[in-house]
Amino acid sequence: MAGGTNGPVKVMLPAGGPIVVAGDFSMAGGVAAQNVARWDGNEFSALGNGVDGTITCGAVMGTDIYLGGSGLGGSNDLAHWNGSQWSFSNVFQGKFPQIFALYAHNDTLYAAGASAGFVGTNHFVQRLVGNNWQTVGEYFNDVVLALSFHDGHLVAGGQFTSTTGSTGTSALHVAQYGANGWAQLGAGLNGTVNVLMTDMYGEMYAGGAMYANVAPLFGLARVGVGTSTWEELLPNLADYITAGTGIAEIRALMSDGIGVYAGGSFNVQQGTESGQGLAYCSGAPDNFTPMASFNGPVNALAENLFISDAYGLYAGGEFTVDGSTNIPYAAESILASGIHGIVARSGMQVFPNPAQDRLTVTFGETLPSSAVLEVVDAGGRVVLSEAATGRTATLNITHLAAGNYTICVATGGVRRSATFIKR
Numbered sequence: 001m002a003g004g005t006n007g008p009v010k011v012m013l014p015a016g017g018p019i020v021v022a023g024d025f026s027m028a029g030g031v032a033a034q035n036v037a038r039w040d041g042n043e044f045s046a047l048g049n050g051v052d053g054t055i056t057c058g059a060v061m062g063t064d065i066y067l068g069g070s071g072l073g074g075s076n077d078l079a080h081w082n083g084s085q086w087s088f089s090n091v092f093q094g095k096f097p098q099i100f101a102l103y104a105h106n107d108t109l110y111a112a113g114a115s116a117g118f119v120g121t122n123h124f125v126q127r128l129v130g131n132n133w134q135t136v137g138e139y140f141n142d143v144v145l146a147l148s149f150h151d152g153h154l155v156a157g158g159q160f161t162s163t164t165g166s167t168g169t170s171a172l173h174v175a176q177y178g179a180n181g182w183a184q185l186g187a188g189l190n191g192t193v194n195v196l197m198t199d200m201y202g203e204m205y206a207g208g209a210m211y212a213n214v215a216p217l218f219g220l221a222r223v224g225v226g227t228s229t230w231e232e233l234l235p236n237l238a239d240y241i242t243a244g245t246g247i248a249e250i251r252a253l254m255s256d257g258i259g260v261y262a263g264g265s266f267n268v269q270q271g272t273e274s275g276q277g278l279a280y281c282s283g284a285p286d287n288f289t290p291m292a293s294f295n296g297p298v299n300a301l302a303e304n305l306f307i308s309d310a311y312g313l314y315a316g317g318e319f320t321v322d323g324s325t326n327i328p329y330a331a332e333s334i335l336a337s338g339i340h341g342i343v344a345r346s347g348m349q350v351f352p353n354p355a356q357d358r359l360t361v362t363f364g365e366t367l368p369s370s371a372v373l374e375v376v377d378a379g380g381r382v383v384l385s386e387a388a389t390g391r392t393a394t395l396n397i398t399h400l401a402a403g404n405y406t407i408c409v410a411t412g413g414v415r416r417s418a419t420f421i422k423r
Contacts, residue, residue: 001314002029002043004328009316011058012302013065014419019302019314020047021330022055022067028330036067039314039330048086051079061104062402062421063354068099068111077113091126091133100158103147105378107402110136112144112156125156125177137181138163140171148196150204150223152381153177155185157193157206174206176228186228191217192249194264199255200376200406200417201225207250207262210234211243220250220262220281236286242267254301254313257408257417259283261291263298263315278315292333294319350407354421359395361388361407363416376406397422 007025014020019039021028028037034050053071060066065081072079073088077097080087090097094115101112109128114121123143125136140160148155154177162170163182172188174196191209198204202225210219219234219241234241241248252263259282268279268290275290277298282289292298296319303313313333320328349362361373373393375384383400386393388409395407400422408417 001039001330001332004330007329008318009329010055010299012300012314012316013058013060014302020065021316022058047081051086056100057102059102059104059109061109066102066109068102070098100143100145101147105149110147112147137177145194146196148198148204150198151225155196157196159192186223186230189218189221189230194249194251195253197253197255200257200408202381205253205260207253210237210241210248210266214243233281233285234288240269251297251299252301254303261301261313263301265297277319293323295321350418350420354423355397356423357398359397359420361393363391371409373407373409378404
């Protein structure tokens with residue numbers, strides 16, 4: 001990616017086309033950029049004056065960009081880009097406010113973090129209602145590292161094993177928020193959850209620790225729509241992922257509509273293929289294929305969305321080399337349609353984008369009479385489904401809430417999709 005950055009990348013966010021890259025760097029592609037830059041497919045550009053401090057996570061809501069961390073802009077835990085400038089505020093109060101996860105859903109921003117005081121540290125989740133932050137449920141006994149939605153409910157993952165207080169309940173690394181507060185989702189998971197990701201069909205994936213010392217852990221698991229039962233996708237990971245001397249874990253996930261790409265810190269060996277830091281899971285247990293040979297962990301994954309018709313991946317992390325190729329901290333890979341079940345994007349376009357009342361979709365080919373268009377919200381729920389024929393379709397989206405959506409159609413065994421913003 002134009003020479004990469006001069007320091008580690010922690011966050012990659014699709015933001016209406018360009019990719020926002022954030023981390024711990026001062027230069028991106030030879031351009032001065034304080035910890036955050038924008039990539040348009042050809043070059044980097046600075047995003048205002050950048051953000052000082054330690055960035056850990058990010059989210060996009062509408063056209064606004066949010067970054068979480070600590071010491072941002074001085075002593076804050078939240079940075080907000082409104083399209084023209086950065087502003088800073090505190091979500092979690094105390095001596096050392098920190099945000100570990102941000103998630104935008106149905107025009108609401110959620111934050112997981114910690115508030116430290118003289119009596120200890122509280123770990124909890126908050127949501128932004130109007131201009132005020134409100135606590136969501138009880139506190140947890142350890143760090144919350146990830147947020148997502150499953151079956152219409154907010155889900156938290158992390159290092160915690162229970163909620164706290166007089167009504168504390170077991171919550172083994174993953175909990176779902178309901179009418180009675182936080183409760184363990186299914187049987188929980190047997191290791192730290194670093195990342196949660198809900199795909200366009202509403203299935204939620206959890207990625208995290210692969211080993212505790214030398215004992216295998218879940219690594220990657222999935223829970224389907226309408227169920228709370230976790231399916232382990234790496235049940236025999238000890239056969240092809242080595243424990244090594246460092247931490248073996250998944251830190252980033254991205255769906256292609258069939259399986260998931262997993263980035264992190266691990267070594268994988270499948271037959272004669274080997275790799276480090278990035279692999280693809282087809283969706284079948286133990287079908288885990290190496291995709292790169294990075295010399296450091298992958299912290300973030302993104303797809304190129306509107307940047308190119310060719311479907312591809314962006315990876316950011318602590319690596320500087322892939323095999324013998326220098327790729328400092330930020331890399332891209334264009335993948336041909338059909339490889340690993342990649343979602344095709346060639347020829348499919350949506351406009352206007354952002355849209356308010358109506359959305360026009362062009363397909364680049366004539367659809368068969370059996371084709372169905374589906375609009376999926378950020379939580380993975382199908383919110384609009386219509387039959388489509390010919391080469392174009394116009395959808396009435398007036399009733400949709402403001403936010404980010406994916407529109408997809410399956411033709412000839414290939415699933416095509418694009419994203420749009422509803423104002």
